[in-house]
Amino acid sequence: xxxxxLPDGSKRTYDKPVTAAQVAADIGAGLAKAAVGTKVDGELxxxxxxxxxxxxLAIVTPKKREGGADADALFLIRHxxxxxxxxxxxxxxxxxxxxxxxxxxxxxxxxxSFEGGKAISADDFAAIEAEMAKIVAENRPFxxxxxxxxxGMDKLKSEGSKFKLDNAERACExxxxxxxxxxxxxxxxxxxxxxxxxxxxxxxxxxxFKVMSLASSYWKGDETLDRLTRVYGTAxxxxxxxxxxxxxxxxxxxxxxxxxxxxxxxFHIDEMVGQGLILWTPNGSIVRQELQNxxxxxxxxxxxxxxxTPHIGKLDLYRTSGHFPYYRESQYPxxxxxEQMAALAKEGCSCGELANRLEKGEIDGYLLKPMNCPHHIxxxxxxxxxxxxxxxxxxxxxxxxxxxxxxxxxxxxxxxxFTQDDxxxxxxxxxxxxxxxxxxxxxKLIFGTLGMNEYRVRVGLRDPDSAKYVGDPKNWDKAEExxxxxxxxxxxxxxxxxxxxxxxxxxxxxxxxxxxGRSWQLGTxxxxxxxxxxFDLSYIGADNQPHRPVMIHRAPFGSMERFIGCLIEHFAGAxxxxxxPEQVRVMPISEKSADYARELHAALVAKGLRATLDESNDxxxxxxxxxxxxxxxxxxxxxxxxxxxxxxxxxxxxxxxxLGEMGFDAFVEGLAEEHHSRGQSTVKASFAK
RNA sequence: GCCACCUUAGCUCAGUGGUAGAGCGGAGCUUUCGUAAAGCUCAGGUCACGGGUUCAAAUCCCGUAGGUGGCUCCA
Numbered sequence: 001x002x003x004x005x006l007p008d009g010s011k012r013t014y015d016k017p018v019t020a021a022q023v024a025a026d027i028g029a030g031l032a033k034a035a036v037g038t039k040v041d042g043e044l045x046x047x048x049x050x051x052x053x054x055x056x057l058a059i060v061t062p063k064k065r066e067g068g069a070d071a072d073a074l075f076l077i078r079h080x081x082x083x084x085x086x087x088x089x090x091x092x093x094x095x096x097x098x099x100x101x102x103x104x105x106x107x108x109x110x111x112x113s114f115e116g117g118k119a120i121s122a123d124d125f126a127a128i129e130a131e132m133a134k135i136v137a138e139n140r141p142f143x144x145x146x147x148x149x150x151x152g153m154d155k156l157k158s159e160g161s162k163f164k165l166d167n168a169e170r171a172c173e174x175x176x177x178x179x180x181x182x183x184x185x186x187x188x189x190x191x192x193x194x195x196x197x198x199x200x201x202x203x204x205x206x207x208x209f210k211v212m213s214l215a216s217s218y219w220k221g222d223e224t225l226d227r228l229t230r231v232y233g234t235a236x237x238x239x240x241x242x243x244x245x246x247x248x249x250x251x252x253x254x255x256x257x258x259x260x261x262x263x264x265x266x267f268h269i270d271e272m273v274g275q276g277l278i279l280w281t282p283n284g285s286i287v288r289q290e291l292q293n294x295x296x297x298x299x300x301x302x303x304x305x306x307x308x309t310p311h312i313g314k315l316d317l318y319r320t321s322g323h324f325p326y327y328r329e330s331q332y333p334x335x336x337x338x339e340q341m342a343a344l345a346k347e348g349c350s351c352g353e354l355a356n357r358l359e360k361g362e363i364d365g366y367l368l369k370p371m372n373c374p375h376h377i378x379x380x381x382x383x384x385x386x387x388x389x390x391x392x393x394x395x396x397x398x399x400x401x402x403x404x405x406x407x408x409x410x411x412x413x414x415x416x417x418f419t420q421d422d423x424x425x426x427x428x429x430x431x432x433x434x435x436x437x438x439x440x441x442x443x444k445l446i447f448g449t450l451g452m453n454e455y456r457v458r459v460g461l462r463d464p465d466s467a468k469y470v471g472d473p474k475n476w477d478k479a480e481e482x483x484x485x486x487x488x489x490x491x492x493x494x495x496x497x498x499x500x501x502x503x504x505x506x507x508x509x510x511x512x513x514x515x516x517g518r519s520w521q522l523g524t525x526x527x528x529x530x531x532x533x534x535f536d537l538s539y540i541g542a543d544n545q546p547h548r549p550v551m552i553h554r555a556p557f558g559s560m561e562r563f564i565g566c567l568i569e570h571f572a573g574a575x576x577x578x579x580x581p582e583q584v585r586v587m588p589i590s591e592k593s594a595d596y597a598r599e600l601h602a603a604l605v606a607k608g609l610r611a612t613l614d615e616s617n618d619x620x621x622x623x624x625x626x627x628x629x630x631x632x633x634x635x636x637x638x639x640x641x642x643x644x645x646x647x648x649x650x651x652x653x654x655x656x657x658x659l660g661e662m663g664f665d666a667f668v669e670g671l672a673e674e675h676h677s678r679g680q681s682t683v684k685a686s687f688a689k
Numbered sequence: 690g691c692c693a694c695c696u697u698a699g700c701u702c703a704g705u706g707g708u709a710g711a712g713c714g715g716a717g718c719u720u721u722c723g724u725a726a727a728g729c730u731c732a733g734g735u736c737a738c739g740g741g742u743u744c745a746a747a748u749c750c751c752g753u754a755g756g757u758g759g760c761u762c763c764a
Contacts (some may be wrong), residue, residue, distance in 0.1 A: 215759030
């Protein structure tokens with residue numbers, strides 16, 4: 001006698017087990033038709049699920065709610081489309097072996113092994129989609145059937161796919177006592193796949209789909225195992241939603257920092273200079289300098305002191321810190337002095353031998369610095385410190401170099417040379433909590449000022465099974481607890497992630513997504529009990545005895561390169577006035593107003609504004625279009641009318657019409673104020689009143 | 690590093706074995722104009738680089754570099 005409780009609280013009682021589909025039909029024919037799945041006591045299930053006991057039931061339909069289509073419905077549709085795509089691919093490429101095909105946030109993929117045979121290419125997408133369309137048109141049911149684990153394993157063994165067998169083994173290890181398959185149609189007759197489900201009831205429920213792209217992957221993510229072809233696709237309940245999604249992807253591409261970086265001439269990456277090495281062009285340099293000024297103002301307020309250190313340091317420094325040789329693969333190889341090089345060449349020393357002797361410490365050399373901390377530590381150690389002087393806060397825009405794998409490098413977000421807005425705080429144990437708070441508030445200030453509210457906070461802890469960390473586990477425990485406590489004070493949700501710590505200590509990271517959905521770590525705050533010990537740092541306490549300081553590493557932007565890459569995308573290239581490389585373009589209507597335009601331009605420049613003057617003989621429409629293409633925040637249009645009344649016609653980027661007229665001095669003062677207040681007041685807003 | 694795809698003018702892109710194309714941008718001239726491109730003319734290319742096949746290669750094949758999407762990595 002199952003009693004079914006619906007989301008509105010109403011109850012339905014049945015005298016025998018009933019399927020969710022039947023319940024939907026009892027509620028209404030429309031609902032039954034729209035249904036793609038069900039949620040039983042909060043768990044997503046097939047619509048054909050038999051309900052034998054009392055439960056809370058919700059029927060899942062792809063109906064649009066606020067915030068877009070129902071996530072559960074999309075999950076079911078995409079998971080099911082992955083099956084349809086797999087079936088289509090196996091029809092066209094019988095040698096294809098299926099591995100794993102999950103739904104994703106924006107679609108799905110299926111990993112497929114072609115085992116040495118020719119893998120598919122993008123040219124095959126049309127044929128695959130045509131096959132998929134046939135399967136969808138046939139409107140075949142997704143039919144689930146189960147087998148006890150042992151029997152299911154025998155079936156898989158006889159079918160000979162090590163991938164599916166492995167999936168099943170893992171399911172059993174995780175506690176499954178039965179294995180399930182889904183046939184698109186009739187089991188034994190139609191195509192089927194080992195799968196835990198759930199799925200939409202029939203292939204016809206897949207409204208719109210597209211095969212998107214190809215990539216490669218490794219089986220179980222292990223590069224020593226089989227290389228697989230990963231086929232990405234997406235699916236929606238309707239063609240309109242798919243079309244909207246594709247348009248959105250297209251829009252996202254336009255705000256990609258690599259595209260905008262070229263268009264707005266913000267940075268340049270040059271083949272001749274090297275992969276992953278950013279050349280800051282004049283425009284991008286302005287953005288960077290403004291951000292550096294902004295953070296420097298805050299650092300002065302918070303009691304930091306500025307230092308400068310060189311780009312290289314002796315290997316011994318990094319042996320002491322632990323960077324060398326343990327992270328050798330992620331560094332540029334060491335630099336060796338002339339005389340030593342000559343002596344080694346004379347001896348006929350091989351490269352392998354050289355590497356070996358560098359590692360053993362028999363030969364010294366220099367390393368391009370992978371981090372700033374060792375240099376800052378030596379500055380701290382260069383003078384005695386009293387407990388009264390603590391904390392010592394050393395900051396530097398320090399450029400570091402890391403050997404990233406070539407396939408990983410791209411744009412400004414993953415590079416080989418980058419500048420951290422770095423600082424190292426040397427403090428007493430009792431100061432750690434306050435200092436952490438200060439660091440976190442700095443990161444929040446930056447994100448807040450720039451309006452970047454879409455970030456997540458990650459507390460990176462050590463992976464207990466890994467040997468890559470330095471230091472005493474007791475120190476680690478203390479540091480991890482300090483991070484947890486600090487993160488709680490942030491007032492935003494955070495996740496604890498083992499294995500994400502730095503090698504010397506745990507950290508609190510601020511992570512944002514780029515326009516194509518990839519996550520990047522920006523701001524970071526790290527607690528470190530280990531490096532002070534490795535460098536034997538001390539300060540003199542109130543007891544006149546030496547004590548070990550605690551270090552905090554922090555970089556609120558992370559790196560200038562990555563941060564500005566993300567910032568370009570955040571603003572879609574349309575920077576607020578204070579960051580904009582070109583802040584205002586003065587444009588005379590015709591040559592007749594050229595003198596007045598020059599006077600305005602000169603007045604703006606005299607106020608320290610980045611103003612330009614468009615004296616070309618283009619028409620005003622053309623001048624405005626060109627300024628808009630470069631996303632210049634303000635256009636100051638001046639014609640005879642304005643000259644006569646000593647006024648300026650103001651136009652702001654992103655607003656269709658001109659804002660109106662403003663007095664010459666009021667405009668100049670207003671822009672200066674907008675600039676110096678970093679957007680707290682705006683000329684644009686003064687027109688709204 | 691691995692797999693797939695891509696590389697044509699400063700930029701965006703056409704060009705499937707037979708003399709290298711367009712739009713924007715640049716230069717010059719005309720126009721002197723009131724809010725998202727006025728008109729005309731001109732310059733600009735070792736088709737990424739290096740080999741090969743062919744009577745003939747931007748186009749087909751091999752290699753290298755760089756880029757893109759993933760994977761792996763990411764102190």
